[in-house]
Amino acid sequence: MSTYIRVLLIALLASFFRFLMHSCSWNLLLLLRVFLLQTVQQEILQSDIQSKADKSPVTVADYVHVGSQVLVSLALNMEVTSGSFSMVAEEDSEDLRKDSAEEILEHITDLVNETLAEDGSYNITLSKEGILSAIDTGKSEGGPSGRHWVLDPIDGTKGFLRGGQYAIALALLDEGKVVLGVLGCPNLPLASISNLNGSSSGDQMGALFSATVGCGAEVESLEGSPPQKISVCTIDNPVNASFFESYEGAHTMHDLTGSIAEKLGVQAPPVRIDSQAKYGALARGDGAIYLRFPHKGYKEKIWDHAAGAIVVTEAGGVVTDASGNDLDFSKGRFLDVDTGIIATNKQLMPSLLKSVQEAIKEKSQAPSPL
Numbered sequence: 001m002s003t004y005i006r007v008l009l010i011a012l013l014a015s016f017f018r019f020l021m022h023s024c025s026w027n028l029l030l031l032l033r034v035f036l037l038q039t040v041q042q043e044i045l046q047s048d049i050q051s052k053a054d055k056s057p058v059t060v061a062d063y064v065h066v067g068s069q070v071l072v073s074l075a076l077n078m079e080v081t082s083g084s085f086s087m088v089a090e091e092d093s094e095d096l097r098k099d100s101a102e103e104i105l106e107h108i109t110d111l112v113n114e115t116l117a118e119d120g121s122y123n124i125t126l127s128k129e130g131i132l133s134a135i136d137t138g139k140s141e142g143g144p145s146g147r148h149w150v151l152d153p154i155d156g157t158k159g160f161l162r163g164g165q166y167a168i169a170l171a172l173l174d175e176g177k178v179v180l181g182v183l184g185c186p187n188l189p190l191a192s193i194s195n196l197n198g199s200s201s202g203d204q205m206g207a208l209f210s211a212t213v214g215c216g217a218e219v220e221s222l223e224g225s226p227p228q229k230i231s232v233c234t235i236d237n238p239v240n241a242s243f244f245e246s247y248e249g250a251h252t253m254h255d256l257t258g259s260i261a262e263k264l265g266v267q268a269p270p271v272r273i274d275s276q277a278k279y280g281a282l283a284r285g286d287g288a289i290y291l292r293f294p295h296k297g298y299k300e301k302i303w304d305h306a307a308g309a310i311v312v313t314e315a316g317g318v319v320t321d322a323s324g325n326d327l328d329f330s331k332g333r334f335l336d337v338d339t340g341i342i343a344t345n346k347q348l349m350p351s352l353l354k355s356v357q358e359a360i361k362e363k364s365q366a367p368s369p370l
Ligand SMILES: Nc1ncnc2c1ncn2[C@@H]1O[C@H](COP(=O)(O)O)[C@@H](O)[C@H]1OP(=O)(O)O
Pocket: 152, 154, 155, 156, 157, 158, 159, 245, 246, 247, 248, 250, 251, 252, 273, 274, 275, 276, 294, 295, 298, 304
């Protein structure tokens, strides 16, 4: 298995950061390239599970999450900052610091170092402590002041393990606002989601979305085709609209989203895909609406929305909570949202909001199941 993971991590490291002078307020454009090949993912998935020293299962997703976070942390350290930087990211090193995880940590350290040696971009070898502290650069609390990188090293773990959609999502917060976002979606067709089912062998897979505040949003291939400006669809009649939602019923209330769609007059069945790939697809007009209504008690994390939200807003869309409030990324690691998150174009937003509020009210008044 380790060879495949190494190939995947090399691919990730090959995703390098490019900074171009740009005429926006940030003077900065960041592009993250992710050469994650579907075939590599498939081979990794087939090799699947090893066992941790404490006999709890460790999936390939564990290696890829940690490897991805270490490599992005390293790249930010080498390319972007002169030493210290703040990163809010999903993983921390707590489990890996346990005695029982010694063997796993050794394995991850070897994989990362082999990856770094093979890639050759950085002449560096990390110790086990180096790996742990690279992971822990992601422990920042974020907040309303200063700059914070926001990373989901693998967004949509369930999709990744199913061989479906997943994304690597990186954003930059400046004084509490998202100013930059990059979404690498290795399993998303470059042209359009309509090529997802029944795609022909000629369809190019993999899409890299990027957005800089005030400068619009773009898509390009993972190999670096010329970036194309993207914009959300111009549909203003819900009858012609389709909507994206989570594949996993455990991640969103499919009954509520079905009721919203019905009230709005949407005729098409839901398009269910994992991860922030949904935001990318929405931003280039593959569909008209994004709905996410987690079950009660779930707290949204900023790394699950920061990159996707700026890609959509810079493509001309609107992203709000169920009350129509903008998402506030300045509150730390979590988002304080009312009930759910919705996104669409400016034309459809008023009627979408109305349907959302009606459907929520109706659900809250319905007798609860015994
Ligand atoms: N119980 C849950 N409810 C809602 N979202 C969840 C839940 N558990 C994990 N997630 C997160 O939802 C996001 C995936 O959304 P989607 O369902 O749209 O694919 C991921 O960030 C996933 O975490 P992770 O990034 O660790 O996979």
